[in-house]
Amino acid sequence: MRIPIQINEHSAEPLYHQIETQLRSLIISGQIEEGTLLPSIREFAGSLNCSVITVRRVYQDLEGEGLLRTRQGTGTFVAGVGDQTREKFKRETVVEALEAAVETGLSVHCSEEEITSIFKGIVKHKYHQLKDGEA
Amino acid sequence: MRIPIQINEHSAEPLYHQIETQLRSLIISGQIEEGTLLPSIREFAGSLNCSVITVRRVYQDLEGEGLLRTRQGTGTFVAGVGDQTREKFKRETVVEALEAAVETGLSVHCSEEEITSIFKGIVKHKYHQLKDGEA
Amino acid sequence: MRIPIQINEHSAEPLYHQIETQLRSLIISGQIEEGTLLPSIREFAGSLNCSVITVRRVYQDLEGEGLLRTRQGTGTFVAGVGDQTREKFKRETVVEALEAAVETGLSVHCSEEEITSIFKGIVKHKYHQLKDGEA
Amino acid sequence: MRIPIQINEHSAEPLYHQIETQLRSLIISGQIEEGTLLPSIREFAGSLNCSVITVRRVYQDLEGEGLLRTRQGTGTFVAGVGDQTREKFKRETVVEALEAAVETGLSVHCSEEEITSIFKGIVKHKYHQLKDGEA
DNA sequence: GTGGTCTAGACCACC
DNA sequence: GTGGTCTAGACCACG
Numbered sequence: 001m002r003i004p005i006q007i008n009e010h011s012a013e014p015l016y017h018q019i020e021t022q023l024r025s026l027i028i029s030g031q032i033e034e035g036t037l038l039p040s041i042r043e044f045a046g047s048l049n050c051s052v053i054t055v056r057r058v059y060q061d062l063e064g065e066g067l068l069r070t071r072q073g074t075g076t077f078v079a080g081v082g083d084q085t086r087e088k089f090k091r092e093t094v095v096e097a098l099e100a101a102v103e104t105g106l107s108v109h110c111s112e113e114e115i116t117s118i119f120k121g122i123v124k125h126k127y128h129q130l131k132d133g134e135a
Numbered sequence: 136m137r138i139p140i141q142i143n144e145h146s147a148e149p150l151y152h153q154i155e156t157q158l159r160s161l162i163i164s165g166q167i168e169e170g171t172l173l174p175s176i177r178e179f180a181g182s183l184n185c186s187v188i189t190v191r192r193v194y195q196d197l198e199g200e201g202l203l204r205t206r207q208g209t210g211t212f213v214a215g216v217g218d219q220t221r222e223k224f225k226r227e228t229v230v231e232a233l234e235a236a237v238e239t240g241l242s243v244h245c246s247e248e249e250i251t252s253i254f255k256g257i258v259k260h261k262y263h264q265l266k267d268g269e270a
Numbered sequence: 271m272r273i274p275i276q277i278n279e280h281s282a283e284p285l286y287h288q289i290e291t292q293l294r295s296l297i298i299s300g301q302i303e304e305g306t307l308l309p310s311i312r313e314f315a316g317s318l319n320c321s322v323i324t325v326r327r328v329y330q331d332l333e334g335e336g337l338l339r340t341r342q343g344t345g346t347f348v349a350g351v352g353d354q355t356r357e358k359f360k361r362e363t364v365v366e367a368l369e370a371a372v373e374t375g376l377s378v379h380c381s382e383e384e385i386t387s388i389f390k391g392i393v394k395h396k397y398h399q400l401k402d403g404e405a
Numbered sequence: 406m407r408i409p410i411q412i413n414e415h416s417a418e419p420l421y422h423q424i425e426t427q428l429r430s431l432i433i434s435g436q437i438e439e440g441t442l443l444p445s446i447r448e449f450a451g452s453l454n455c456s457v458i459t460v461r462r463v464y465q466d467l468e469g470e471g472l473l474r475t476r477q478g479t480g481t482f483v484a485g486v487g488d489q490t491r492e493k494f495k496r497e498t499v500v501e502a503l504e505a506a507v508e509t510g511l512s513v514h515c516s517e518e519e520i521t522s523i524f525k526g527i528v529k530h531k532y533h534q535l536k537d538g539e540a
Numbered sequence: 541g542t543g544g545t546c547t548a549g550a551c552c553a554c555c
Numbered sequence: 556g557t558g559g560t561c562t563a564g565a566c567c568a569c570g
Contacts, residue, residue: 014545025242040557051547056558064469072284072558073554090243091253097239098254101232102261107157108164108225112262118226119233119254126237127247149477149569186570284554292512299513321555360513361523367506368524372531374502377430378495382532388499389524392507397517419560445542456562461543477543478569 001036007048015050019058027067027078028089036078038068138167138174142183150185151192158193162202162213163224169215173203176211273302273309277318285320286327293328297337297348298359306348308338406441412453420455424463432472432483433494441483443473 005022007015026032038044041059045052059076062068070076081089105115140157142150161167173179176194180187194211197203204214216224240250275292277285296302308314311329315322329346332338339349351359375385410427412420431437443449446464450457464481467473475481486494510520 016545022242029243031244042557053548054546057545059558069280070558071554073556075557090245093243094236094240094245094250094253095257097236098250098257099261101229101236102254102257104232105229106261107160108228109166110225110229112258115229115233116255116258118229119237120251122230122233122237123247123251126234126241145474151569188570192570286554295512301514323555327554360515363513364506364510364515364520364523365527367509368520368527369531371499371502371506372524372527375499376531377427378434378498379436380495380499382528385499385503386525386528388496389503389507390521392500392503393517393521396504396507396511421560447542458563459561462560464543475543476569478541480542 001032001039003032003039003044005048007050016054016057016061019048019050019054020061023058024062024065024067027062028081028086028093030081030086032078034078034080038076038078040075138179140183142185151189151196154183154185154189154193155196159197159200159202160228162197163216163221165216165221167213169213171213172209173211173213273314275318277320286324286331289318289320289324290328290331294332294335294337295363297332298351298356300351300356302348304348304350308346308348310345406437406444408437408444408449410453412455421459421462421466424453424455424459425466428463429467429470429472432467433486433491433498435486435491437483439483439485443481443483445480 003023003026005019007018011018032038038059039047041052041055045055048055059068059070063070063076067079067081068076069079102115138158138161140154142153146153173194174182176187176190180190183190194203194205198205198211202214202216203211205211237250245253273293273296275289277288281288308329309317311322311325315325318325329338329340333340333346337349337351338346340346372385380388408428408431410424412423416423437443443464444452446457446460450460453460464473464475468475468481472484472486473481474484507520
């Protein structure tokens with residue numbers, strides 16, 4: 001299975017963290033189904049062009065969060081995430097991100113109207129981009 | 136002068152970065168006026184309960200950005216920020232923060248309607264909180 | 271013959287070890303009689319839903335311990351275990367397990383009274399459960 | 406501060422796991438107080454005669470469990486564990502260990518009287534050993 | 541000085 | 556083939 005992960009070499013964000021974040025999203029949003037066998041750490045490391053250790057760390061961390069299950073000699077699988085948990089997590093993630101953004105707006109004394117207008121612009125832009133990409 | 140900076144001990148965000156971000160906001164948003172004499176490095180370090188090295192770094196960085204000006208033997212002052220610059224900065228900051236949040240929403244397949252509804256809730260909550268606090 | 275083995279998929283304990291431990295107990299405690307013909311490797315692997323390699327390893331290990339005997343073309347049999355050996359093994363197994371548990375108690379500074387009280391509770395619970403199940 | 410950790414070179418238990426288990430016990434049982442600055446990873450690695458990486462892994466894992474707090478450039482501290490949490494954890498740990506031991510006893514058909522007698526012997530032995538050591 | 545990340549490479553255990 | 560552990564050593568960021 002091909003796992004769509006984008007790595008930004010120039011970012012200050014650690015490699016393992018970029019991979020972790022994206023893989024977590026893929027699992028929780030349901031884009032990778034429960035029970036799926038992920039690539040072996042060596043294979044994944046090859047395709048991501050990073051060290052085996054980095055992939056291992058990602059798998060290990062996500063296993064710690066209960067999102068993956070791994071069995072020695074067999075491989076690493078996507079563990080079950082209940083639909084409830086998934087929805088709850090999705091919502092939490094988004095709420096957290098938006099709260100941080102609104103806090104930022106407050107800290108620079110951006111008015112309610114202004115931040116709302118900016119938000120609408122961004123959403124329109126990003127979501128239309130998506131539709132165009134899909135079309 | 137008392138500079139209102141909140142440090143989060145538990146955050147993974149480096150100390151110097153927390154301070155820098157907040158001080159920058161205070162200056163650019165105009166909450167600290169041009170020409171204000173900031174506390175000495177040692178005094179500030181004392182009140183923030185952090186190392187002088189950390190404060191020195193903050194002052195240096197912001198001086199590098201042209202937001203502060205240091206006069207030998209006198210102290211560190213807030214440099215002038217044009218109204219244009221201020222507005223541009225405010226907008227940029229908010230746009231950046233919201234874009235990141237919307238990206239997060241996209242990554243977990245949150246719909247346009249859902250993210251908008253969440254956003255409105257948060258804005259209402261945060262901005263009313265503010266008004267109540269001011270009242 | 272149906273061999274009652276419970277496999278815990280989520281445990282970190284290797285498959286072969288789970289099976290080995292349980293099969294060893296069954297043989298030594300006499301729950302599988304001497305001379306019993308065990309299932310073929312393939313059959314057993316099928317019913318345990320694991321690899322034949324895993325079952326082969328179990329049979330080999332237990333044969334190495336003298337608990338099983340393999341006859342070419344015939345199958346794998348339970349070897350004889352003297353009553354003395356059986357009693358010694360039972361006692362050793364239990365002593366070992368309890369020692370480990372008490373060590374754990376010591377390591378967290380659990381008092382003698384407390385650990386004894388907890389033990390009694392567990393024994394009462396587990397052994398009554400058993401009687402109820404049998405009744 | 407001197408952290409009393411015993412490493413068993415010959416054990417099959419991974420190094421990092423031995424260290425983790427013992428350090429966790431020390432923290433939760435309150436033998437290392439909240440706020441204590443642990444040795445730096447390099448120093449600890451030296452005294453334990455193992456790799457820096459192994460110590461780092463231990464600190465990282467325990468931080469993940471919320472038992473440690475680490476700040477770059479400063480060091481690693483013991484995080485607060487409420488008295489309630491501590492007692493609950495202690496009890497859970499012991500209960501778990503004893504349940505496993507009693508299960509083992511059941512699996513080899515050890516009688517209630519027999520296992521109780523063995524337990525008493527072990528407790529007497531271990532706890533008296535302790536008192537002698539302290540005296 | 542501290543921790544944080546990443547590397548390459550080895551050896552083992554499991555299936 | 557798979558994952559699990561441990562190593563040495565490098566380089567960076569933080570205080």
